[in-house]
Amino acid sequence: MTSLDDLPLRPELRGRTPYGAPQVPAAHRLNTNENPHPLPDELLADLGAALGSAALDLNRYPDRDAVALRADLATYLTRTGGQPIEPGQVWAGNGSNEVLQQILQAFGGAGRTALGFTPSYSMHPIIAAGTGTGWVDGHRAADFTIDPGAAVAQLREAAPDVVFVTSPNNPTGTAVDLDTVAALYEATPGVLVVDEAYAEFARTGTPSALTLLPGRPRLVVSRTMSKAFGMAGLRLGYLAADPAVVDAIQLVRLPYHLGSLTQAAARAALAHTDALLATVDAVKAQRDRIVDALPSMGLTSVPSDANFVLFGHVADASAAWRALLDRGVLVRDVGLPGWLRVTAGTPAETDAFLTALGEIAPDHRTTLGD
Numbered sequence: 001m002t003s004l005d006d007l008p009l010r011p012e013l014r015g016r017t018p019y020g021a022p023q024v025p026a027a028h029r030l031n032t033n034e035n036p037h038p039l040p041d042e043l044l045a046d047l048g049a050a051l052g053s054a055a056l057d058l059n060r061y062p063d064r065d066a067v068a069l070r071a072d073l074a075t076y077l078t079r080t081g082g083q084p085i086e087p088g089q090v091w092a093g094n095g096s097n098e099v100l101q102q103i104l105q106a107f108g109g110a111g112r113t114a115l116g117f118t119p120s121y122s123m124h125p126i127i128a129a130g131t132g133t134g135w136v137d138g139h140r141a142a143d144f145t146i147d148p149g150a151a152v153a154q155l156r157e158a159a160p161d162v163v164f165v166t167s168p169n170n171p172t173g174t175a176v177d178l179d180t181v182a183a184l185y186e187a188t189p190g191v192l193v194v195d196e197a198y199a200e201f202a203r204t205g206t207p208s209a210l211t212l213l214p215g216r217p218r219l220v221v222s223r224t225m226s227k228a229f230g231m232a233g234l235r236l237g238y239l240a241a242d243p244a245v246v247d248a249i250q251l252v253r254l255p256y257h258l259g260s261l262t263q264a265a266a267r268a269a270l271a272h273t274d275a276l277l278a279t280v281d282a283v284k285a286q287r288d289r290i291v292d293a294l295p296s297m298g299l300t301s302v303p304s305d306a307n308f309v310l311f312g313h314v315a316d317a318s319a320a321w322r323a324l325l326d327r328g329v330l331v332r333d334v335g336l337p338g339w340l341r342v343t344a345g346t347p348a349e350t351d352a353f354l355t356a357l358g359e360i361a362p363d364h365r366t367t368l369g370d
């Protein structure tokens with residue numbers, strides 16, 4: 001059998017493992033932060049019609065610049081972000097992961113570095129490796145927040161070409177305040193990417209970095225339809241930035257990267273934004289229910305603005321993960337000692353999770369500060 005070692009693989013990819021949560025069968029899959037609510041019936045009907053009519057033109061390449069879709073996305077961001085966004089400021093791809101990859105292709109690459117504040121989204125360093133971009137781990141405080149003074153000092157010293165700030169952060173859940181984002185922007189000559197995959201779940205009063213875009217041409221805000229919109233299977237992510245950033249991405253994007261069916265489906269979905277986002281409050285209620293239930297089990301959590309909760313302290317994260325799985329509940333072991341991450345979904349899923357956690361907590365918890 002040929003192994004990777006037998007292939008002339010790029011040296012920096014040797015020994016790496018592909019991204020991926022274990023896809024193990026479980027009654028309750030609370031490990032990948034999807035929205036469990038089914039799509040609204042009215043959208044399903046429209047999707048069929050939209051895809052049918054897009055199919056008539058499948059002999060032709062799609063709109064290379066996805067002009068109509070970007071206009072719809074700009075309308076959505078303008079409506080919810082507290083900031084007018086023009087279609088020329090928006091770029092869309094097959095999931096925000098593709099958009100992030102395009103950003104690194106344009107602004108990172110060989111001889112350049114990206115910095116992200118770990119623990120954070122594990123795909124950022126993986127996309128950096130894939131684009132030949134060096135990676136620097138940014139520091140967080142013990143409570144997983146970004147200390148602005150320390151972060152600014154680190155950026156001045158490391159001078160990365162691209163900085164990632166995930167807000168709300170995955171896997172810890174907490175949003176980063178805009179003063180910190182603005183200070184980080186000033187501290188770097190590079191591109192600052194605020195990954196807002198979970199923005200729609202933020203607690204009331206948490207503003208989006210979209211409001212910081214005017215006058216900051218190196219600031220990029222990335223979003224996705226995979227989480228709050230409940231359309232992870234669609235693969236549609238996007239960014240908002242200065243139009244010059246969009247021009248830069250055009251230099252590296254593959255021609256016709258976003259298929260006509262994807263563009264049509266995304267536009268149909270955006271026409272039902274209100275119905276799609278109607279589940280967000282219900283999911284937030286389940287998140288808060290999880291947070292509120294933990295102390296009575298002798299457990300704690302990190303404040304969450306997302307659709308998941310990082311909970312602890314468990315003595316052995318992988319043993320606790322296994323004990324929950326044995327009870328039919330699949331959560332995520334994100335590799336942080338003492339912590340596990342659970343996705344907030346339906347009330348029934350929360351019931352199952354809290355029941356299982358209540359059973360295992362006495363054997364698996366550790367005292368605070370251990």
Ligand SMILES: *Cc1c(COP(=O)(O)O)cnc(C)c1O
Pocket residue numbers: 033094095096097098121166170195197223224225226227232235236237
């Ligand atoms: C889930 C997630 C994404 C979404 O990626 P898509 O490619 O749009 O599905 C992006 N960033 C973070 C931090 C995430 O957790």
